[in-house]
Amino acid sequence: MKYTMQSGKTLLIVSGGSIDINFSKEYIKDKKYDRIIAADSGLVHCKEIGIEPTDILGDFDSLKNKELLEEYRKKGIPLREFPTRKDYTDTHLAVKYAVDLKPQRVTILGATGTRYDHALANISLLAFLKDNGIESKIIDAHNEIEMLHGPEERKYLRSDIKNPQNPGKEYFSIIAFSPEVTGIDEEGFSYSLKNGTLYNKESVGVSNEIMAKEATLRVKKGYLLVLITRD
16 A cells, blocks of 8 residues: 655654554555654564555564565665664654654554553653654554643544444543643543643543543643543
8 A cells, every 4th residue: 555645744653563453554544644664573564554664764673574674675665774782762763763854743653562661662752753843643553642742732522532342431641741740721521630730650630531522631831641542
């Protein structure tokens, strides 16, 4: 499957974590990406999903199918190979490369899974992207994760987060990524903060629900993780 390019708007990074192939196919089928960056064994996921990367990078230590790498190399797709001993993870390298391309939005698939160290590091990269003026999300079959940085306001439609497989099992959580996040206002939620403060050593803000047709979240200062989860 190939995508119509939109000239510097939206990038997709496919990393080497766990991926639900059917979910990923459904998620991307109507979306258009300017560039698709495969990070290390994310190249295998691209093949399974049925998309062709525009860029490939990594140390390829976790890529068992080396023939696949050669297949794309012969196609002339840009390939950047890094040493195994390096400072950055392959996903971080992909994000740094994406920042250089100056997109408006970045979506990351394969950023979660059994490796919590990688998953937490990848969540941290949302703050790195935000600092570079880029909106970003980590997506998997059960979660959408994004980072807000105050002052910022975001609106969420209840219809957008419905769980068709298990109605009523949709949760909206906010977690302080900075040590302290202040000036949090929530409207249209089951539990709503008013000029509230969250700290990164507590669980206040987890497992909320959107009750109104449209909910609003505002934050004045700090980095705030937003997680939409579906059981």
